Amino acid sequence: xxxxxSRPAVIVxxxxxxxxxxxxxxxxxxxxxxxxxxxxxLGPNGAGKSTTMRMIGGVSQRSGGTLxxxxxxxxxxxxxxRAHLGVVPQEDNxxxxxxxxxxxxIYGRYFGLPMSYLRPKADELLEFAQxxxxxxxxxxxxxxxxxxxxxxxxxxxxxxxxxxxxxxxTGLDPQARHILWDRLFRLKERGVTLILTTHYMDEAEQxxxxxxxxxxxxxxAEGSPAALIREYSTREVLELRFxxxxxxxxxxxxxxxxxxxxxxxxxxxxxxxxxxxxxxxxTARGLTPLxxxxxxxxxxDVFLRLTGRxxxx
Amino acid sequence: xxxxxxxxLVLKPDRRPFAALYSRxxxxxxxxxxxxxxxxxxxxxxxxxxxxxxxxxSMGIGLGALIGTVQGPEGTPISYAAxxxxxxxxxxxxxxxxxxxxxxxxxxxxxxxxxxxxxHTSLGPLxxxxxxxxxxxxxxxxxxxxxxxxxAAMGLITTWWALLMVPASVLIAFxxxxxxxxxxSYIRTFQQLDWVTFIMLPMFLFSATFYxxxxxxxxxxxxxxxxxxxxxxxxxxxxSVGAFGVMTVVHVLxxxxxxxxxxxxxxxxxxALFLK
Numbered sequence: 221x222x223x224x225x226s227r228p229a230v231i232v233x234x235x236x237x238x239x240x241x242x243x244x245x246x247x248x249x250x251x252x253x254x255x256x257x258x259x260x261x262l263g264p265n266g267a268g269k270s271t272t273m274r275m276i277g278g279v280s281q282r283s284g285g286t287l288x289x290x291x292x293x294x295x296x297x298x299x300x301x302r303a304h305l306g307v308v309p310q311e312d313n314x315x316x317x318x319x320x321x322x323x324x325x326i327y328g329r330y331f332g333l334p335m336s337y338l339r340p341k342a343d344e345l346l347e348f349a350q351x352x353x354x355x356x357x358x359x360x361x362x363x364x365x366x367x368x369x370x371x372x373x374x375x376x377x378x379x380x381x382x383x384x385x386x387x388x389x390t391g392l393d394p395q396a397r398h399i400l401w402d403r404l405f406r407l408k409e410r411g412v413t414l415i416l417t418t419h420y421m422d423e424a425e426q427x428x429x430x431x432x433x434x435x436x437x438x439x440x441a442e443g444s445p446a447a448l449i450r451e452y453s454t455r456e457v458l459e460l461r462f463x464x465x466x467x468x469x470x471x472x473x474x475x476x477x478x479x480x481x482x483x484x485x486x487x488x489x490x491x492x493x494x495x496x497x498x499x500x501x502x503t504a505r506g507l508t509p510l511x512x513x514x515x516x517x518x519x520x521d522v523f524l525r526l527t528g529r530x531x532x533x
Numbered sequence: 534x535x536x537x538x539x540x541x542l543v544l545k546p547d548r549r550p551f552a553a554l555y556s557r558x559x560x561x562x563x564x565x566x567x568x569x570x571x572x573x574x575x576x577x578x579x580x581x582x583x584x585x586x587x588x589x590x591s592m593g594i595g596l597g598a599l600i601g602t603v604q605g606p607e608g609t610p611i612s613y614a615a616x617x618x619x620x621x622x623x624x625x626x627x628x629x630x631x632x633x634x635x636x637x638x639x640x641x642x643x644x645x646x647x648x649x650x651x652x653h654t655s656l657g658p659l660x661x662x663x664x665x666x667x668x669x670x671x672x673x674x675x676x677x678x679x680x681x682x683x684x685a686a687m688g689l690i691t692t693w694w695a696l697l698m699v700p701a702s703v704l705i706a707f708x709x710x711x712x713x714x715x716x717x718s719y720i721r722t723f724q725q726l727d728w729v730t731f732i733m734l735p736m737f738l739f740s741a742t743f744y745x746x747x748x749x750x751x752x753x754x755x756x757x758x759x760x761x762x763x764x765x766x767x768x769x770x771x772x773s774v775g776a777f778g779v780m781t782v783v784h785v786l787x788x789x790x791x792x793x794x795x796x797x798x799x800x801x802x803x804x805a806l807f808l809k
Contacts, residue, residue, distance in 0.1 A: 227539060228539050228542055228543065230542050255537070255539060255542050256537070277653060278808075279649070279652050279653065279807075279808055280808060280809060281804060281808050281809075289544075290542050290543060290544040291542075291543050291544055292544050292546055295553065296546075296552070296553050297544070297546050297547060297552055297553065298553050298554070298657055299547070299552065299553075299554075299555070299556035299655040299656065299657045300544055300545075300546065300547045300552065300655070301544065302653065302654060302655045303556075303654075303655040304541075304544065305653075307653040309649065309650075309653065311646070313646035313647075313649050313650045314650075315565070315569070315647065315650065316645070317568075317569035318565070318568060318569060322568060326561070326564065326565045326568060327650070327654065329558075329560075329561040329564055329565070330558070330561045330562075330565075330651055330654035330655065330656045331654050331655050332556065332558045332561065332655065378654070378655075381537050381541055381542055410536055410537065411536045411537035411538075412537060413537075413542075
């Protein structure tokens, strides 16, 4: 389902596969991303998200299927495709031997851009990343959040039309994450197509117009965050804790309340349209949980429903 | 930054050869190398220059005092220091080129992550490989120039022909660097790199570096004459005294073929080396 069919597809993946020996990291996945969309790959570590990103960027060779980025195969036209891509890898791979500003300049030189363009562009991006004061600092002396912002600024040096972000906010504190999200929204307003992987459901809900839920190299579900929650979960969730050894036993006692029950090691989840009503039903049976919480369903619940496992282990 | 329109999102394919691997931008890789050298440890740069000089001082002057004069390439007697100096220069060209194209490339690929960030741009693996080889040769050129100056200062140079040792060293380094990068594409662990050192050391010791080849039985001589280092040692030794012959051409041709073969191997292995 494409939200805005009037715009051309920027990425078309058809039965994309990557094998390492006997291990299949990406197992015949197909998806399309229209221009200007913010598209997410949500899944746990090892689901094949980064491998998919590397194939899109043309730095990993696929084992099967076809892939088209802005009309070209990144394996045959790597340099031409990457000229219009921005890449934020999972691990910051800044150039330790260059100063902060030189990291931006030299990265721009890799794209063959002239110094007359790069000098003002580097200053603009330092501003964007709030690193103007650090322009002559060594990369090693930056904090984790600063390094992440510099990596993102660097990915914008060539005014990319498509930006690939692999776990963009992993390891950032909440404030730094919000600054980053704000920067990404601004890029989206300019028409940049964003492709991002994440295992944070709040990030996926905040940033993605549409996403695929990936597990063990396969697509489990596809849709907008709201549509996925509607389809695979109830409106609300009641979380109950009875104490470590009693959660499983309590599951039998609450059977029949709500639409579905999940037993996790530390709590029970009761999926219901009305969480408060479900809680009333639980207490009416004479059960007294240690704690109870009613919340809205999230993508975490979608993932649990689809795979039987938590997103973050 | 202007708004992106739909027309911007349909790219035209690059029809030129090697479009998948090459963006005609070796210069950016070289620029980065030079900029990084400015800020990185100068000690590493200097050590590569000092090593052959130390050998020359200890063996040339030390052992030379015991040995006196030996027969040079044309049969004329020359000092022992003058005999081994071109060989030491050859070995230094080999060591530098192999170090840069094996250990250094392996480290930058797997640990420093430098190539990953280059390959996320429009640079292709061929740009990176050629740029790195150029940097290795530039370094080799500077070392060779420095060493030749030291030789001159020690009075070991008697002819202008000896200046040709500098470009010849670069030729030798190119041969080893092109093969070295191809070899690196097969390497998976640091332990496997020890094999490179394991081959270099005996070549250094036995390729007529410190004494003439005719001390060996015929079969061993043939083996050594197949290996690249001997051709380099003989070439530079001939150039150092300006004694040319048919063999000079053979030595040069050996390296030209080695570069051709090495570059073909490296180009074929670029995907294995850089795009996993």
